[in-house]
Amino acid sequence: MNSSYLAAIDRFSGLNVLVIGDAMLDVYLDGSANRICREAPVPIVDIRDVKAVPGGAANTAVNLAQLGARVHYLSVVGCDHEAELLKESLASHGLDISLVICDPTRRTLTKQRVAAGSQLLVRFDAGTIERVCREHEQRMIDTLNEKFHEMDAVVVSDYGYGILTDTVIDALRVLQQKKENILVIDAKSLDKYSRVGATVAKPNYQELVTLLAITEPAPAGQRSEQIRLYGQKLLKKTGTKYVTATIDIEGALLFQHGKEPYRTFSKPVENTRAAGAGDTYVSALTLALASGSSIEVAGEIAKSAAMVILQKSHTATCTQNELRHYLGSSSKYLPDWQGLNNRLAIFRKEGKRIVFTNGCFDLLHSGHVGYLEQARDLGDVLVLGLNSDASIKRLKGSNRPINNLYERIRILSGLESVTLMTSFEEDTPIDLLEVIRPDLYVKGGDYTVETLPEAPVVRAYGGKVEIMPFVQDRSTTNIISRIKSMDKQVA
Numbered sequence: 001m002n003s004s005y006l007a008a009i010d011r012f013s014g015l016n017v018l019v020i021g022d023a024m025l026d027v028y029l030d031g032s033a034n035r036i037c038r039e040a041p042v043p044i045v046d047i048r049d050v051k052a053v054p055g056g057a058a059n060t061a062v063n064l065a066q067l068g069a070r071v072h073y074l075s076v077v078g079c080d081h082e083a084e085l086l087k088e089s090l091a092s093h094g095l096d097i098s099l100v101i102c103d104p105t106r107r108t109l110t111k112q113r114v115a116a117g118s119q120l121l122v123r124f125d126a127g128t129i130e131r132v133c134r135e136h137e138q139r140m141i142d143t144l145n146e147k148f149h150e151m152d153a154v155v156v157s158d159y160g161y162g163i164l165t166d167t168v169i170d171a172l173r174v175l176q177q178k179k180e181n182i183l184v185i186d187a188k189s190l191d192k193y194s195r196v197g198a199t200v201a202k203p204n205y206q207e208l209v210t211l212l213a214i215t216e217p218a219p220a221g222q223r224s225e226q227i228r229l230y231g232q233k234l235l236k237k238t239g240t241k242y243v244t245a246t247i248d249i250e251g252a253l254l255f256q257h258g259k260e261p262y263r264t265f266s267k268p269v270e271n272t273r274a275a276g277a278g279d280t281y282v283s284a285l286t287l288a289l290a291s292g293s294s295i296e297v298a299g300e301i302a303k304s305a306a307m308v309i310l311q312k313s314h315t316a317t318c319t320q321n322e323l324r325h326y327l328g329s330s331s332k333y334l335p336d337w338q339g340l341n342n343r344l345a346i347f348r349k350e351g352k353r354i355v356f357t358n359g360c361f362d363l364l365h366s367g368h369v370g371y372l373e374q375a376r377d378l379g380d381v382l383v384l385g386l387n388s389d390a391s392i393k394r395l396k397g398s399n400r401p402i403n404n405l406y407e408r409i410r411i412l413s414g415l416e417s418v419t420l421m422t423s424f425e426e427d428t429p430i431d432l433l434e435v436i437r438p439d440l441y442v443k444g445g446d447y448t449v450e451t452l453p454e455a456p457v458v459r460a461y462g463g464k465v466e467i468m469p470f471v472q473d474r475s476t477t478n479i480i481s482r483i484k485s486m487d488k489q490v491a
Helices: 003-010 057-066 081-092 134-150 166-178 205-211 223-228 231-238 277-290 295-310 320-327 337-349 366-377 389-396 405-412 430-436 455-460 476-490
Strands: 016-021 023-036 043-056 070-077 100-102 109-116 119-126 153-158 183-187 242-246 252-256 262-264 354-359 381-387 420-424 440-444 464-468
Touching: 003 295, 003 320, 016 057, 016 134, 016 277, 023 057, 023 070, 023 081, 043 057, 043 081, 043 109, 057 070, 057 081, 057 153, 057 277, 070 081, 070 134, 081 100, 100 134, 134 166, 153 277, 183 277, 205 223, 205 231, 205 242, 223 252, 231 242, 231 252, 242 277, 242 295, 252 295, 262 295, 277 295, 295 320, 337 354, 337 381, 337 420, 337 430, 354 366, 354 430, 366 381, 366 464, 381 389, 381 405, 405 420, 420 430, 430 455, 455 464
Parallel strands: 016 070, 016 153, 023 109, 070 100, 153 183, 354 381, 354 440, 381 420, 440 464
Antiparallel strands: 023 043, 109 119, 242 252, 252 262
């Protein structure tokens, strides 16, 4: 656990942030496709679920609120049904929407995605992308003049859809020169902001290619090395103190004047349905900087928030608790079973399959690691139940465990396969299973379903049981025996 990260996250609460940028409504129409249309050779999608959530700059605003900030959102939308849905959703997340301007001459930007199962079939985009009228442009400038220096940070989320005009950008420049604030720029055309004097710019790889006029983009896996050479040029072109260049699965490069670039690393996630990770990254980066963190710490926190999003579906947000959980290794452990069940309820709402296994896991070895990875592969969330120290003594003898419960938790928390952990005092996890009721109970060893005492409990509530063999010749007992044998040889 890195205490500086967690301390920074604690300071997110109550920070005042102003977001200005293009508001969108992201609509997801999910269903199944089992037929072909007669009129044309296209699939017929039977829609089963429709979900509408804030997108674009509005998603950035929601992420900031979910991470603990007090958010004021400044934008222009239409006076249509989509605008009402968007404002209702923003208000439900606690955002101040009094600064959202409704223009009857505009249509709210909407992106509708149609999917069958896990396959995205088509996206329909609609809405006004021309620059806002002079009247509403001036209203936004007036709001910036009033609010800019009252805020702990200001975020510009510019998708190029007419909200951030040259006049508005110039107003930001004047305000930033008058009194420097934490000002974060996330824009498709970063060169427009070079004279603003912002704190940090966050381009993705495609935006970097455009900004740097790169004629031959590098293949995946070589992009970070390509961009590393352009650090000082990026700082000059953006006019910012820092540049955080995000490069998909290769992580991010953090550039600052007079120092070598700092790199954060990402982890590949097989989830083609996730959207908005860049908005989440910007939100966490902004709050970390506003809380007083260094750019290196802010980059690590931002990367972690984006990783939380990539494990979800659709346009999603990262909460302050989820970020703490991701960064705080010991937060994988929940001693309270009901608290664990409440955490699992969130995963169940997202349609995740819960897998549970248990054991002593005293001296962690390759057999344990392989077993836990196989168990995780059987679902989406792996919950590990650990025998307490007293329970292990009853089962294994007075000389066990070698590692106490706290040490085992710390070691196991480092495994990517383990999502959550708890412990139990009994010899079996039957009481625990009756509380959390996982979809699948996995057990390793020489058991059969018929001889496993937990099996009737799992089957009674509708769960399934699977037996997986342990790796041969890999056990804590064997390791202890070998160590004792070596000690005798040395003596």
